[in-house]
Amino acid sequence: MLRFGYDIGGTNIAAGIIDENNCLIAKDSVKFPRGEGSEAVIADCAGLYKAILDRAGVAADEIAGVGVAVPGSVNPEAGLVIDAHNLGFHHTPLATLLEAVLFKPVRLVNDADAATLAEHRIGALKGTRTAMMITIGTGIGGGLIINGTLFGGGRGNGTEPGHMVLCNGGRHCTCGIDGCAETYCSATRLAKDGASFGKATAKEVIEAAKQGNADALELFKAYIDDFGSYIASIINLLDPERIAIGGGVSGAGDFLLKPLRADVARKCFFETCPEIVVASAGNDAGIIGAGLIVS
Ligand code: BGC
Numbered sequence: 581m582l583r584f585g586y587d588i589g590g591t592n593i594a595a596g597i598i599d600e601n602n603c604l605i606a607k608d609s610v611k612f613p614r615g616e617g618s619e620a621v622i623a624d625c626a627g628l629y630k631a632i633l634d635r636a637g638v639a640a641d642e643i644a645g646v647g648v649a650v651p652g653s654v655n656p657e658a659g660l661v662i663d664a665h666n667l668g669f670h671h672t673p674l675a676t677l678l679e680a681v682l683f684k685p686v687r688l689v690n691d692a693d694a695a696t697l698a699e700h701r702i703g704a705l706k707g708t709r710t711a712m713m714i715t716i717g718t719g720i721g722g723g724l725i726i727n728g729t730l731f732g733g734g735r736g737n738g739t740e741p742g743h744m745v746l747c748n749g750g751r752h753c754t755c756g757i758d759g760c761a762e763t764y765c766s767a768t769r770l771a772k773d774g775a776s777f778g779k780a781t782a783k784e785v786i787e788a789a790k791q792g793n794a795d796a797l798e799l800f801k802a803y804i805d806d807f808g809s810y811i812a813s814i815i816n817l818l819d820p821e822r823i824a825i826g827g828g829v830s831g832a833g834d835f836l837l838k839p840l841r842a843d844v845a846r847k848c849f850f851e852t853c854p855e856i857v858v859a860s861a862g863n864d865a866g867i868i869g870a871g872l873i874v875s
Contacts, residue, residue, distance in 0.1 A: 581600075581642060581643070581644035582597050582598065582599055582600075582605075582638060582642050582643050582644065583597070583598045583643065583644050583645060583646070583647065583871040583872075583874040584596070584597055584598070584629065584632075584643050584645070584646045584647070584682075584684070584871065584874075585598055585646070585647045585648075585649070585694075585866075585867040585868060585869070585870030585871035585872075585874075586625060586628075586646070586647070586648045586649065586867065586870055587649045587691060587694065587864075587866030587867045587870060588612065588621070588625075588648065588649065588650050588651070588667065588691075589612060589651060589666075589691065589717065589718065589866075590612055590614070590651065590666040590667060590718045590719075591611070591612055591718065592609045592610065592611060592612055593609060593610050593611075593612055593621070593624055593625060593628065594607065594608075594609040594863075594864070594866070594867055595607065595608060595609070595625070595628045595629065595632060595867060596608070596632060596864065596867045596871075597632060597633070597636055597638055597643070598867070598868055598871030598872075602698075602701060602702055602868060602871070602872065604864050604867060604868060604871075605636060606632050606633075606635060606636035606638070607632065607864065607867060608628055608631060608632050608635075609628075610624050610627070610628060612624075612667070614668075615668070618669065618672055618674070618677060621667075622677050622678060622681055623681075625678060625681070625682075626678075626681040626682065629646075629682055640683070640684075643684060644874055645684055645685040645686070645687065645874040645875070646678065646682055646684045646685070646686045646687070646874065647686075647687050647688075647689060647694070647869075647870035647871050647872065647873040647874045648674065648675070648678065648686060648687070648688050648689070648870055649689050649690070649691040649693075649694035649695075649866045649867070649869060649870040650664050650667070650669070650674065650688055650689070650690065650691055651664050651666050651667060651690075651691045651692075651718070651719055651721065652664025652665065652666070652667065652669060652690065653690065653737055653738055653740060654688040654689065654690055654738065655688075655736070655737075656687055656688050656689065656873075657736075658673075659673060659674065659675025659676050659679075659686065659687075659688060660672065660673055660674070660675070660688075661674045661688065662737075663755070665754040665755050665756075666718050666719050666754055674686075674688060675687065675688055685874075687873050687874060687875075689869065689870060689873045690721065690723070690738045691715070691721055691866050692713065692714075692715045692721025692722050692723045692742075693721075693723040693730055693732075693738060693739075693869070694723075694865070694866050694867075694868075694869025694870045694872070694873070695713055695715055695721070695723065695826055695859070695861070695865040695866050695869050696712075696713040696722075696723025696724070696725065696730055696869070697723070697730055697869040697872045697873070698861040698864075698865040698866070698868040698869040698872065699713050699824050699826070699859050699860070699861050699865060700713075700725050700730070701868075701872060702861055702868070703824070703859055703860040703861030703862075703865065704822070704824040704857050704858070704859050704860040704861070705725060705822060705824050708725055708728075708820075708821045708822050709725070709726075709727060709728045709821065710725060710726055710727070710818065710819070710820045710821055711724075711725040711820050711821055711822045711823065711824070712724050712725070712741075712814060712818060712820050712822075712823050712824070713725075713823075713824045713825075713826060713859060714741065714811070714814075714823065714824070714825050714826070714827075715825075715826045715827040715859075716765060716766055716767055716825065716826070716827035716828065716829040716830060717766065717767055717827040717828050717829075718766065718767065718768055719742050719754075719762050719766055719768070720741065720742030720760075720761055720762040720765050720766050721741070721742055721827075722739060722741035722742065722814075723739070724739055724818070741761065741814065742760060742761055742762040742765075742766070743755055743757065743760045743761070743762060744760070744761050744810070744813070745757065745758075745759045745760060745761075746759060746760065746761040746763075746764050746765075746806065746809065746810055747759040747764065750763065750764070751763035751764065751769075761810045764803075764806040764807070764810070765803070765806055765807045765810050766829075767781075767782035767827070767828050767829050768782075769803065769806075770782035770785045770786070770799065770800075770803060770829070771785070773785075773799050773802075774788075774796070774799060776795075777793075777795035777796070779796065782828060782829055783828070783831075785799060785800065786800065786829070786832045786835065786836075789835075790835060801839075804836075804839045804840055804843050805843060807840060807843075808840055808843025808844045808846070808847055809843075809847055811823060811840070811844045811856065812843075812844045812847035812848045812849075815844065815848050815849075815850065815853065815854060816848065816849045816850075819850065819854070820854050821854055821855070822854055822855045822856075822857060823854060823855070823856045823857070824857050824858070824859040824860075825837070825840075825856065825857070825858055825859060826858070826859030826861075826865060827859075830858045830859060833858060837856060837857075837858065840856060841853070841856050844856065
């Protein structure tokens with residue numbers, strides 16, 4: 581049967597239909613209704629569901645269930661988003677709210693875990709036993725593959741590698757703690773620091789650095805230093821076979837990877853570093869991964 585996946589992010593809500601071969605056969609997205617509360621999110625999700633099914637000519641009874649990727653900690657058994665700071669969701673019974681409008685079973689998953697599942701099934705982590713995916717967007721997310729399966733946390737809370745403290749008393753994070761890796765390694769950091777020399781987004785900063793803009797190059801060098809320390813620490817903890825980097829910033833490709841690999845090689849404890857590659861399941865990895873959790 582077909583499955584339906586949502587990837588709810590702080591910027592957009594993306595969704596689509598996944599077929600038996602884990603291919604996305606129809607998709608669409610709308611802007612995340614920031615500050616309008618969970619009712620607006622549910623209404624947008626319901627609208628997307630109807631529009632995508634209608635356009636694809638798929639009837640609701642062809643959909644086995646719905647998976648929802650959320651940028652925060654979730655309790656899948658209770659269908660609860662515990663804390664998704666970048667969405668403003670706290671103890672939100674998202675699965676129940678969506679079930680009431682979609683009339684389908686709904687299961688939640690952390691967005692980075694969803695992307696990790698997709699990378700492991702069809703992308704850059706295929707075939708690995710111990711690996712990590714790191715997504716760099718508004719926040720930093722990550723998922724761990726241990727013994728060939730997604731690690732859901734020792735107590736079922738998942739993993740939150742973006743909130744490992746990289747700098748004591750450092751930059752203030754949306755989660756309320758100071759110094760989280762997210763505040764140094766996310767696209768948001770590049771955009772925030774880039775504002776001081778007129779660049780509004782991470783993409784603009786990276787483009788300017790590529791063109792040789794001195795301010796952008798200086799910022800990018802500091803970013804690589806922070807990101808390299810973060811990845812080297814993860815490697816020292818896990819000794820993974822491979823690390824895949826996804827999310828918007830990974831679109832910089834070799835411009836990011838080359839200096840990053842060199843920085844990590846300098847800081848990693850081990851004699852050799854694992855492979856660091858760009859994620860390959862694409863921008864839709866979150867939707868596909870959300871579909872993968874539907875049983
Ligand atoms: C959240 C994670 C999420 C990541 C990427 C972080 O701020 O805490 O749960 O995976 O952002 O969206």
